[in-house]
Amino acid sequence: MSEARLMQGNEACAEGAMAAGVNFFGGYPITPSTEIAEIMAKELPALGGTFIQMEDEIAGIAVVLGAALGGRKALTATSGPGFSLKQELIGYGCIAEIPIVIANVQRLGPATGQPTSPAQGDVMQARWGTHGDHPMIALSPWNVRESFDVAVMAVNYAERFRTPVIILLDEVVGHMREKVVLPKAEDIEIYPRRKPSCTREEGYKPYTPMADLVPNPADFGTGHHIHVTGLVHDETGFPTGSAQVTEDTIKRLHEKISRVQEQITHYDEFFMEDAEYAVLAYGGTARTAYAAVELARKQGIKVGMVRLMTIWPFADKIVKKVAKKVKKILVPEMNYGQLVLEVERAAAGQATVISLPKYNTEIFTPQEISTAIEELAAEVVK
Amino acid sequence: MRSYEKYFRMNRLPHIWCPGCGNGIIMKSIAKAAEQLGLDQDNTVIVSGIGCSSRASGYMNFDTLHTAHGRAIPFATGIKLANPKLKVIVITGDGDCTAIGGNHFIHGARRNIDLTVVLFNNNIYGMTGGQASPLTPTGKKATTAPFGSVDTAFDPCKLAKAAGASYIARGTAFHAKPLVDLIAQGISNNGFSLVEAITQCPISYGRRNKMGDAAGMLKWMSESAVPLTAYEKLAEDQKGDKFPIGILYQKTAPEYSAEYAKVIKLAQEGK
Numbered sequence: 001m002s003e004a005r006l007m008q009g010n011e012a013c014a015e016g017a018m019a020a021g022v023n024f025f026g027g028y029p030i031t032p033s034t035e036i037a038e039i040m041a042k043e044l045p046a047l048g049g050t051f052i053q054m055e056d057e058i059a060g061i062a063v064v065l066g067a068a069l070g071g072r073k074a075l076t077a078t079s080g081p082g083f084s085l086k087q088e089l090i091g092y093g094c095i096a097e098i099p100i101v102i103a104n105v106q107r108l109g110p111a112t113g114q115p116t117s118p119a120q121g122d123v124m125q126a127r128w129g130t131h132g133d134h135p136m137i138a139l140s141p142w143n144v145r146e147s148f149d150v151a152v153m154a155v156n157y158a159e160r161f162r163t164p165v166i167i168l169l170d171e172v173v174g175h176m177r178e179k180v181v182l183p184k185a186e187d188i189e190i191y192p193r194r195k196p197s198c199t200r201e202e203g204y205k206p207y208t209p210m211a212d213l214v215p216n217p218a219d220f221g222t223g224h225h226i227h228v229t230g231l232v233h234d235e236t237g238f239p240t241g242s243a244q245v246t247e248d249t250i251k252r253l254h255e256k257i258s259r260v261q262e263q264i265t266h267y268d269e270f271f272m273e274d275a276e277y278a279v280l281a282y283g284g285t286a287r288t289a290y291a292a293v294e295l296a297r298k299q300g301i302k303v304g305m306v307r308l309m310t311i312w313p314f315a316d317k318i319v320k321k322v323a324k325k326v327k328k329i330l331v332p333e334m335n336y337g338q339l340v341l342e343v344e345r346a347a348a349g350q351a352t353v354i355s356l357p358k359y360n361t362e363i364f365t366p367q368e369i370s371t372a373i374e375e376l377a378a379e380v381v382k
Numbered sequence: 383m384r385s386y387e388k389y390f391r392m393n394r395l396p397h398i399w400c401p402g403c404g405n406g407i408i409m410k411s412i413a414k415a416a417e418q419l420g421l422d423q424d425n426t427v428i429v430s431g432i433g434c435s436s437r438a439s440g441y442m443n444f445d446t447l448h449t450a451h452g453r454a455i456p457f458a459t460g461i462k463l464a465n466p467k468l469k470v471i472v473i474t475g476d477g478d479c480t481a482i483g484g485n486h487f488i489h490g491a492r493r494n495i496d497l498t499v500v501l502f503n504n505n506i507y508g509m510t511g512g513q514a515s516p517l518t519p520t521g522k523k524a525t526t527a528p529f530g531s532v533d534t535a536f537d538p539c540k541l542a543k544a545a546g547a548s549y550i551a552r553g554t555a556f557h558a559k560p561l562v563d564l565i566a567q568g569i570s571n572n573g574f575s576l577v578e579a580i581t582q583c584p585i586s587y588g589r590r591n592k593m594g595d596a597a598g599m600l601k602w603m604s605e606s607a608v609p610l611t612a613y614e615k616l617a618e619d620q621k622g623d624k625f626p627i628g629i630l631y632q633k634t635a636p637e638y639s640a641e642y643a644k645v646i647k648l649a650q651e652g653k
Contacts, residue, residue: 024464026456045649050463050642055489059456062449062486066429066460069447070468074460092450220445221465223424227440229448238394238440239448 004181009147009173010035010077012180013103014043016151017075019188022101023049024072026063028056028082031115032171033105036077057082061089064100069228071193071219073155077103080113083122083129090164091130092230094253097207097215099158099193101151103167105174108334108361117361118171120283120334126166127312133250135257137264138166138312142286144178150309156191157264161256162214168311170334172284172363193219200224205235213256257313266309267318271297275304277377278326278351280319280343282308285332285364292369301377311339316346323347328376332356332369352376389413389423391443398437400508402596404555404581408502409438411558411579412471415565426469429458431478434509435502435581438473452482455490458497466639469569472499476517477507480536484516487538491545494573495638500565501538501576504583512586519623523590538578543631548573550631554580556603557627564629573637580607580625 007015014036025040041051050067054060057078064074078086083104093100104126108119122129126138137157141150147169154165194216198204206217206226217237218224231239232246240246257264271293272278281289286307293305306322308315319342322329329351331340340355347353356372358364390413399405416426426444430436432451439446449457454472462470479487479501490497506524507513514524514531517538521530539550549571553561561579568575582588582599593599606624608616613626 024460026460045642045646046652048646048650050646052459052463052642054456054459055485058453059459059486059489062453062456063460063463065449066447066457066462067464068460069457070461070464072460072464074464088450089453218445220427220447220461221425221468225423225443225445227446227448229440230450231448 004179006177006179007144008035008175008177009141009144009169010105010175011039012144012147013151013167013169014039015182016148017101017155018043018047019148019185020152020155021073021190022075022155023047024064024067024074025051025076026054026067026074027060027076027078028054030057030079030082032107032174033077033079033103036103040075057085058089061086061100061102065089065093065098068098068100069220071221073099073159075101075103077105079105079107080109080122081111083125087129091132091134093164094130094134095230095232096228097162097217098164099162100164101154101158101167102164103169105169105171107171108359114361116171118284118334118363119359120170120285121338121359122168123311123335123338126168133254135163135254136166136312137161137163137257138168139266139309140168140283140311141173141309142283142307143173144176145180146309147173148180148182152188156189159191159193160214162194162217163257168283170283196224206237207233208235209252209256213252213259261313262317264310265313265315265318267315268307270305270307272304272306272322272325274302275326276302277328277330277373278304278306278322279330279332279369279373280306280308280322281332282311282339285334288364288366289332289369291366292373295366295370296373299374301373303373303377314342314346319343319346320348320350323350326351328352328354330354330356330372330376332358332364332372334358334363386410386413386417389416389443391441394441397441399434400585402582402584403434404504404596405435405438405502407555407558408435408500408561408579408581409441411561411565412473412500413442414562415569418562418566419569421469421569425467426471427461428471428473429454429461430473431475431483433475433478433507434504435473435475436478452478453486454478455483455486455497455499459490459495462495462497462639463642466643470497471569472497474499474501476501476503476505477515480516480538480541488541488545491542491547491574491576493638494546494548494635496572496574498565498568498575498577501578502581503538503578504581504587506583506587508583508586512590539576539630542576546574546635547576548633548635549575549629551576551629552578552580552625552627554603554607554627555582556600557607560628567629571632573635
């Protein structure tokens, strides 16, 4: 596996998931994510894994939730309209604490929108799409090689925190082909399925949180006779109407993620040492932003860049630090302006935050972003 | 202790169902079918949707899964494919299975995956207080059909047959003993099995439609349900609102998880 290969982002995502132990895929065809399903259909059986094409997007996530409870590491893949349909069951995975991964290769919406055109319009939906309060982990790769790493990471985080994890690809990264060298299997760290801490006879309660606030519900078919429900439940797994248990559960679900927020916040900084301005970008847009920052640097503008891989939970601390250092933060996104709202919130007035939205099916050119950098730098001179 | 009690989580009882509800009879029939077959509790999973009947999963002593509204069958499909040695029984209601879950129901049948679906049919949405379901007969009243339902009801057994199910049976809460056998045979069938179990909802259906109390509704079942062979001999004008019970259809057909195991074998040999 160590030789160079030419592959697509979607392909790298599928390969990464399998490398991390995914042995079940259920889904429904939708552009621009379908390659992930096609690769899984072809590759999984030889690994002893299972692929199933379901009757609709909702069944596509229901079947992976079932498979995960049955002991498999499970992935589904979709795009905008399908991501909308999956939202209820993403919340089911959150409260029932079922480890699954959802790859959402974003396309331009709303509705059927522009089916084969790139966008980053599902950033807020990834965070808030399902009803009710819940934590969320969403990771967005910016190149093909990283699509592999992000898939591995997503599977591991799902298992470690027993929660759905979203891979926010975009059509640019999903369909782009690059030469990559993938890591050797023995160099990939895999987080194993969490195991029950004791037996039924010893008083096992499937939803008792461990020290890391994550419970260890047993896989079905292992003799523990557990009950899993989307209702609020206590440590036994059975529903309860208790106000206290409800409050404690929702708090714990959030805290099991927030307590490790720094560990799971992945990002890059470029040219930030002497930066007076910063560009904050993610996914396919970050590639263009990097080229734009290089162009602006050549013109003597002291601009740096922050590239977020972890979109949710949001990198508050990183943005706060950057906001203290620079005068202005430019946020280019292939949407009407979504993550910029979080950047503004975290910057809390320490720096001026400027949105550079694009939502017309075309990707940014480096010139568009470098021009915006020049403009914000020029305004200060005035 | 009754012999089938081990199939219940006795500490979760009594159940939440209304006085007179037939769901307990159907649930007990599942437990007695498990007893009849000597089902291994460690290797049997009960999966349910949302609604009155779907609360049964919590009372039964197996690995149990109370899913989202309408989605029991695709969750169950994932469990079965993840670990094909598991016996998977789906508990669902008429709204759960044939309205919001209708698509999953026909596709489960089409795959002939080894699931046994016990459809608790009380002809109404009970949990939400008596709205019309796709199995509410035309003309019957519901809170959302105050002048009588203008919809035509599905026959879930015919639907399952057309979609590809390999075992289809219908029983009632009145015919409790034969229902145990019908469920047991469904579980034994290696493929998609549907057991439609007619159950009474005196509170939200019977009362509104002047069908009497629980006893009155059971009497209605005893008079309306006719064994299939006898039903087939009835002239069309004698059928009225009578319906056939018993095993309605059976066939031998390839089972999905076994077919997929062949795919795995082929792929692995091809390497």
